[in-house]
Amino acid sequence: MATVGQRAPEVSLLGPNGAPVKLSEYVGKKTVVLYFYPKDETRGCTAQACSFRDAYQDFTQAGAEVIGVSADDEASHASFKSHHRLPFVLLSDPGGVAAKAFEVKKSLGLFAGRVTFVIDRGGVIRHRFESQLRIGDHVEQALALVKQLETRPAA
Secondary structure (H helix, E strand, C coil), rough: CCCCCCCCCCCCEEHHHHCEEEHCEECCEEEEEEEEEECCCCHHHHHHHHHHHHHHHHHHCCCCCEEEEEECCCCHHHHHHHHHCCCCCEECCHHHHHHHHHHCCCCCCCCCCCEEEECCCCCCEEEECCCCCCCCHHHHHHHHHHHHHHEEEEE
16 A cells, blocks of 8 residues: 555656646645545535635645546546636546555445545655545645645755
8 A cells, every 4th residue: 555654656647638747747846635536526526626625725835736636537627627616736547547556445346536645745655544435634634734744844
């Protein structure tokens, strides 16, 4: 399992217009909040995305970037992003390659997992939170840790 204290796997996902986006493009510049979610426009995923949207300014002020990932295609992400005015990046993980690299397991063997990671500027996973139901906790826990990480003095 991609666990706290390990380096985040290097993955390539699909961004808008199908352009490849590597996680390393973000790591090193900012703390990254990478959250995997099951599907655009479903009740739980919409609530989670809107919670990240509502806290997005707090994340950016604390020095972090939020990135949402699901297996949905770029067109679905574009519609979801526009419909809910999401200010952060949504990336596609066709075939679940990134989810496998981060060891995001399916719930009940059926539903794509809902897991949030906080990755520090050095590329190390500092937090992993997994819950299909405690959606608000994904945002609250990630933001608390981002604020803690970004206020630590440099080593």
